[in-house]
Amino acid sequence: GSQNENAPKRRGSTPNLSLPLGRIKHLMKQDEDIGKIASNANAFMGKVALRFLEELSSKCVEESGRREKGPQKVTLDDLITTIGKDQRLDFLQDIVHGPLAELNDGG
Incomplete structure (x- = not known):
């Protein structure tokens, strides 16, 4: 059996x-230091990316819950605030102060 079979299901x-x-x-090969990519490494990276998106989305929903009750509408401000509060997401600061800031100003 898989190691994750007994893990609790997350909402x-x-x-x-x-x-x-x-x-x-294609995204991984943007790094000039990466030559070939094993298919199992590629598939694993996909699972890692999905898990990252799940966790980030969950944190954004928590942030939006501080603002409104009931079904949550996650906003760009929620995303920016979530990234700013979590030091593990510091690597995203250049996006927050660049492309995301432009989206926030324009919309």
Whole structure:
């Protein structure tokens, strides 16, 4: 059996979703230091990316819950605030102060 079989199911978990492996490979190859990518490494990176998106989305929903009750509408401000509050997401600061800031100003 898999190590995750006994893990508790998280609300909103998306075990059947996957990201396009060709796109993941293309993104990974943007790094000039990466030559070839094993297919199992590519597939694993897709699972890692999905888990990251699940966790970030969950944190954004928590942030939006501080603002409104009932079904949550996650806003760009929620995303920016979530990234700012979590030191593990510091690597996203250049996006927050660049492309995301432009989106926030324009919309």
